[in-house]
Amino acid sequence: xxxxxxxxxxxxxxxxxxxxxxxxxxxxxxxxxxxxxxxxxxxxxxxxxxxxxxxxxxxxxxxxxxxxxxxxxxxxxxxxxxxxxxxxxxxxxxxxxxxxxxxxxxxxxxxxxxxxx
Numbered sequence: 001x002x003x004x005x006x007x008x009x010x011x012x013x014x015x016x017x018x019x020x021x022x023x024x025x026x027x028x029x030x031x032x033x034x035x036x037x038x039x040x041x042x043x044x045x046x047x048x049x050x051x052x053x054x055x056x057x058x059x060x061x062x063x064x065x066x067x068x069x070x071x072x073x074x075x076x077x078x079x080x081x082x083x084x085x086x087x088x089x090x091x092x093x094x095x096x097x098x099x100x101x102x103x104x105x106x107x108x109x110x111x112x113x114x115x116x117x
Contacts, residue, residue, distance in 0.1 A: 003056075004099060005033040005082030009072040010045045013090055017048040020090045027094035029103070030054040035076045040066035 006028065010017070028034075034055050038045050040063045052058060059079055063072060073087055084103055 002083035002103060003031060003033070003081075004029055004103065005035060005080035005085045006099070007035045007037070007073060007076045007080060007085065007087045008090065009037050009039055009069055009076070009087075010041060010090060011039045011066065011069075011072075012041045012043045012045065014043045014045060014048050017045065017090060019093060021048065021050050023092075023094040024088070025050065025052065026096040027098045028052060028054055029100050031056045032099075033057045033059070033080065033082055035059045035061070035079055037061040037063070037072045037076050039063050039068070039072040 006024075008024075032055050034052055034057070036049060036059070038061070046060070049060075059076075061075060061079075063075075077085065086099060086102065
C-alpha cells in the first residue's frame, strides 16, 4: 500500500488530546509520517503527544501565534512525503486500522474515477 503522511493541526484542547492520540496509535499504519502543527496554543499540547513507535518520521511545527486552521494545515502540506496525505482533526476517535481501510478505498475510488476519463 502507498505510504501515508498524516497532518494533525493542534490548538489547545489538552483534555481531549489523550483520547485522540490513543485512537491514532491503533489506526496509524506502520511507516507513516506524522506532521503535528501547534497553532499558537496557550496550553501545553506537546506534553500530550506520545511516542509513535511505528512512525517513520515525526515533524513538530509551531506557530508563534494563532494563525488559524487553514494556515496551519497549508504550512504542513509541503512537508508531507507520503503518496497519500490524510489530514485529521483532534476531535476524532479512530477505529483500529481505519487509515488502512481509507487507503484501500482510495485506491478503488481512484481507479473508478480514472476509468471514467
